[in-house]
Amino acid sequence: MIVPLGHVFLLAGFVFAMGLVCLVARRNLIMTLIGVEVMMNGAAIAFVAAALRWQLMEGQAFVLFILAVAAAEISVGLALVVSVYRRTGSIDPDHYDILKW
Amino acid sequence: MTLFGAIFYLLAALILLATAMAITRRQPVHAVLYLIVAFLGTAALFFLLGAPLLAAFMVIVYAGAIMVLVLFVIMLFQQSPRELGLLSEWGPGVLLGAIFLTVAVAMVFKDPGSGIVLQGAVAKPKDFGRFLFERYWLAVEIVSILLLVALVAIIHLGKRRGAEKIEK
Numbered sequence: 001m002i003v004p005l006g007h008v009f010l011l012a013g014f015v016f017a018m019g020l021v022c023l024v025a026r027r028n029l030i031m032t033l034i035g036v037e038v039m040m041n042g043a044a045i046a047f048v049a050a051a052l053r054w055q056l057m058e059g060q061a062f063v064l065f066i067l068a069v070a071a072a073e074i075s076v077g078l079a080l081v082v083s084v085y086r087r088t089g090s091i092d093p094d095h096y097d098i099l100k101w
Numbered sequence: 102m103t104l105f106g107a108i109f110y111l112l113a114a115l116i117l118l119a120t121a122m123a124i125t126r127r128q129p130v131h132a133v134l135y136l137i138v139a140f141l142g143t144a145a146l147f148f149l150l151g152a153p154l155l156a157a158f159m160v161i162v163y164a165g166a167i168m169v170l171v172l173f174v175i176m177l178f179q180q181s182p183r184e185l186g187l188l189s190e191w192g193p194g195v196l197l198g199a200i201f202l203t204v205a206v207a208m209v210f211k212d213p214g215s216g217i218v219l220q221g222a223v224a225k226p227k228d229f230g231r232f233l234f235e236r237y238w239l240a241v242e243i244v245s246i247l248l249l250v251a252l253v254a255i256i257h258l259g260k261r262r263g264a265e266k267i268e269k
Binding site: 002004033034035068 | 103109110113117121129132133139143146149150151152155158159162166167171174177178193195197199201202205206209212215218220221222224228229232236240247248250251252254255258261
């Protein structure tokens with residue numbers, strides 16, 4: 001007997017919403033990637049809770065894949081940010097205007 | 102409220118507070134440190150929800166490797182942090198988050214299955230490993246190929262322009 005499933009889903013939802021706000025509102029590319037990581041954290045919490053509710057291990061297997069995908073994605077994202085910084089000298093997305101006409 | 106319930110609410114408060122602090126910091130290094138606390142709280146939550154191997158992976162991979170990588174990359178940039186306007190920058194983000202939250206909370210309260218109390222169970226690492234490699238071995242192989250592809254992409258993206266020209 002732990003907690004009702006809805007409470008864990010509410011926690012996951014709040015964490016996901018905070019990651020979403022960080023992704024949209026911050027003007028620093030690193031913080032954008034942090035927002036993506038927070039969202040994946042929320043999704044992982046939801047999956048583990050669902051795995052416990054149905055007493056199946058598939059949910060936990062999927063969390064493992066979420067972890068691996070998050071690692072691959074943030075590494076490529078950071079490589080892109082470094083590449084863009086070398087090109088433009090700034091990591092503030094409001095300063096990118098090379099493609100503007 | 103049982104002991105496990107009390108531990109859950111404590112961990113939930115820790116995760117929410119640490120994440121809220123992380124997304125509102127002006128310096129990215131501070132944000133990463135608060136996020137590490139949030140991930141450690143999530144790992145403890147996974148222990149509570151019966152996933153000890155996943156909790157270990159969260160600490161080793163997420164808090165231990167990914168956040169350290171982000172810290173290294175942050176150290177490459179010298180940038181004075183920009184002040185974020187209340188309405189122009191936080192406004193749309195908070196509005197989006199609020200809309201998402203209303204929908205999510207409404208879904209959770211409408212669902213009759215969300216009142217079911219979770220029963221404690223533990224997926225032992227040995228059983229979980231056997232399950233993963235017996236039933237989902239293909240997904241594991243595909244994930245390894247994904248990591249290889251990411252590695253090749255990073256090496257290519259990280260090359261400096263000058264070095265490429267000299268090779269050709």
